Amino acid sequence: xxSEDNNGSLKKLEDIRKKIRERVAFVESLDDLPKPFxxxxxxxxxxxxxxxxxxxxxIFEISYVDIxxxxxxxxxxxKTTWEYFVMSENxxxxxxxxxxxxxxxxxxxxxxxxxxxxxxKDAEYLKKLIEENIKRFDDYRRVHYKKYLDQYPxxxxxxxxxxxxxxxxxxxxxFGKNKGYLEALMLLVAxxxxxxxxxxxxxxxxxRKTKKVDxxxxxxxxxxxxxxxxxxxxxxxxxQEINFPNYNKKTFFKRANELYDIRNRAVHRFAITNFQYHExxxxxxxxxxxxxxxxxxxxxxxxxxxxxGVGFIxxxxxxxxxxxxxxxxxxxxxxxxxxxxxxxxxTSEREAMFSDKYxxxxxxSLKTIVEGFKKNLEKSKKPQEEDPxxxx
Numbered sequence: 370x371x372s373e374d375n376n377g378s379l380k381k382l383e384d385i386r387k388k389i390r391e392r393v394a395f396v397e398s399l400d401d402l403p404k405p406f407x408x409x410x411x412x413x414x415x416x417x418x419x420x421x422x423x424x425x426x427x428i429f430e431i432s433y434v435d436i437x438x439x440x441x442x443x444x445x446x447x448k449t450t451w452e453y454f455v456m457s458e459n460x461x462x463x464x465x466x467x468x469x470x471x472x473x474x475x476x477x478x479x480x481x482x483x484x485x486x487x488x489x490k491d492a493e494y495l496k497k498l499i500e501e502n503i504k505r506f507d508d509y510r511r512v513h514y515k516k517y518l519d520q521y522p523x524x525x526x527x528x529x530x531x532x533x534x535x536x537x538x539x540x541x542x543x544f545g546k547n548k549g550y551l552e553a554l555m556l557l558v559a560x561x562x563x564x565x566x567x568x569x570x571x572x573x574x575x576x577r578k579t580k581k582v583d584x585x586x587x588x589x590x591x592x593x594x595x596x597x598x599x600x601x602x603x604x605x606x607x608x609q610e611i612n613f614p615n616y617n618k619k620t621f622f623k624r625a626n627e628l629y630d631i632r633n634r635a636v637h638r639f640a641i642t643n644f645q646y647h648e649x650x651x652x653x654x655x656x657x658x659x660x661x662x663x664x665x666x667x668x669x670x671x672x673x674x675x676x677x678g679v680g681f682i683x684x685x686x687x688x689x690x691x692x693x694x695x696x697x698x699x700x701x702x703x704x705x706x707x708x709x710x711x712x713x714x715x716t717s718e719r720e721a722m723f724s725d726k727y728x729x730x731x732x733x734s735l736k737t738i739v740e741g742f743k744k745n746l747e748k749s750k751k752p753q754e755e756d757p758x759x760x761x
Contacts, residue, residue, distance in 0.1 A: 375515065385502055393491065393495070395454075397436070402461060410474075411474050416472055418451075418469050419469065421503065424506050450719050457487075457491045458487070459479060462477060468721050554631065554649040555632060558628060561625060561659050561663065568607065569603070570582070573586060600629060607622075628656040632652075723735075
């Protein structure tokens, strides 16, 4: 997509968001909904329900909140896996799916000065906006995240750092049948370079004892026009600034330069030297431990950063593998660097109470609810024992 196309898509996205904010507001709390709950279906939207769920989250720029479920409230015959509530000057609308088959918009209560006709017009407006723009969802996501990564270079660097590790591991898993050798070689060199940049950054923060990423550190993780620090220069800077407590520094950079040379032969001189494709695999296997050596050093410097109370690492971020929510959020932001069309919503849709995938089409939790109703009913039918204190 050209720069001109990107700008056109960004402008279109901004227009959509502006228009939707002028017409409706997203409801984030159960307290903001009218009581009692109720309403009626107004119209269907001809789109894929799962795509619609993420599209609305993206367009509204909100984290989806399942306010009914969080409040412990579910309709006994609920067939939805997600629902958004919006408010206009006419009242409230509910946008929801039905058993993951369709998307519908229903009224959920008129405002004091609102009308049913006004709510229907709001519903028709949303239907048109969604149906006309959901086809360009992938384009909107790509240009949105490109702009985001340009605006926040350090986020871009950190997303890329983790993404490189994921991509490298995925490529290594595919090794065999003469597949993925060059990609793994390039990814390994890029990953080692990124680790070294990060180690220089951590070292400088810990030495300077700064609470933030100072402006003069930016050269490590951002290229401005044609001005950037090359990989070879990063090797030199790292050799001067970084401590290698458990590995010989001279040996490390000798091997790192060898790996770099092999990568250059493979990429730039494949056809004009005697380089053979299989050498990519043997090079990766020979130098793969370089990334592990640096990773151990990163862990130690991050712990030191937390101990000193400096920098950007928080104690609970030292082991993000133990935090499911953090892993999910990392996956979502990393996708913006790998492929922003990979949808990872902030919150998973709920499971419908009635669904074809359950025996008899009933969610297991519904059985528990019904059993509770039965017990309460039986309890209410039992004759009440007379209170001795009230007996004369």
